Amino acid sequence: MVTAKKLAELIEDDSVMDAEAIEEADRECPDCGGDVLEVGYMPSVTEFVTGRKCQDCDWSETDRD
Ligand SMILES: [Zn+2]
DSSP states (O other), X not given: OOOHHHHHHHHHTSOOSEXXXXXXXEEXXXXXXXXXXXXXXXXXXXXXXXXXXXXXXXXXXXXXX
């Protein structure tokens, strides 16, 4: 099982400062229909991002504009 911080780093493709607990997102992956995990994390002190990552493929997104 991946940790919240590790999941956030996979989504961000970089290191993150902190991450909240992993939750199951109420949606399916648009690419493969797999289960999507959601995690809130701080890539830097001033930024908070909610990221989502598919458990079955490489698809991910963030709520960053
Ligand atoms: Zn997928």
